[in-house]
Amino acid sequence: QQEMPMTDGEVRRIDQENGKITIKHGEIKNLDMPPMTMVFTAPDNALLNGVNVGDKVKFAVKSEKGQMLLTSLKVVK
Numbered sequence: 001q002q003e004m005p006m007t008d009g010e011v012r013r014i015d016q017e018n019g020k021i022t023i024k025h026g027e028i029k030n031l032d033m034p035p036m037t038m039v040f041t042a043p044d045n046a047l048l049n050g051v052n053v054g055d056k057v058k059f060a061v062k063s064e065k066g067q068m069l070l071t072s073l074k075v076v077k
Contacts, residue, residue, distance in 0.1 A: 001076075004030060004060035004061070004062060004071050004072070005007065005028075005029050005030050005060065005062070006027065006058040006059065006060055006072070006074075007025050007028045007029075007058065007059055007060070008024065008026045008027055008056070008057075008058055008069070009023040009024060009025035009026065009039075009058075009077075010024045010025075010054070010056055010057070010059050011023055011051060011052065011053050011054060011055045011057055012024055012037060012053065013039075013053060014048055014051060014052070014053060016045060016048050019041055019042040019043070019045045019048065020039050020040070020041055020042070020045075021039070021040050021042060021048055021051070021070065021073070022037060022038065022039050023037070023038070023040060023057065024036075025037070025059075026035070028061060030061075030062075031061065031062075031063055031068075034042070035038055038054040038068065039068075040059075040061055040068045040069070040070050041067050041068060041069050041070065041074070042069075042070045043069050043070070047070050047072070047073045050075065051073060051075055055056055055075045055076075056070070056075070056076040057074060057075055057076060058073075058074050058076055059072060059073045059074070060072045060073075
């Protein structure tokens with residue numbers, strides 16, 4: 001499985017219950033997406049553990065059936 005490129009972002013909102021996170025992000029190269037703020041879905045809610053609003057993060061995302069799914073999320077200290 002190919003390693004997804006990591007994108008820099010900043011967390012704006014977390015909806016742990018529904019597995020959603022809003023990230024203000026830079027360009028997502030693998031999806032040809034320009035910088036913007038948008039909501040991503042965490043297929044595994046554990047991805048959102050220990051992440052707080054305002055955190056700088058590096059994350060990877062894939063598009064599946066029209067949904068933006070987080071594949072990894074790391075807080076940058």
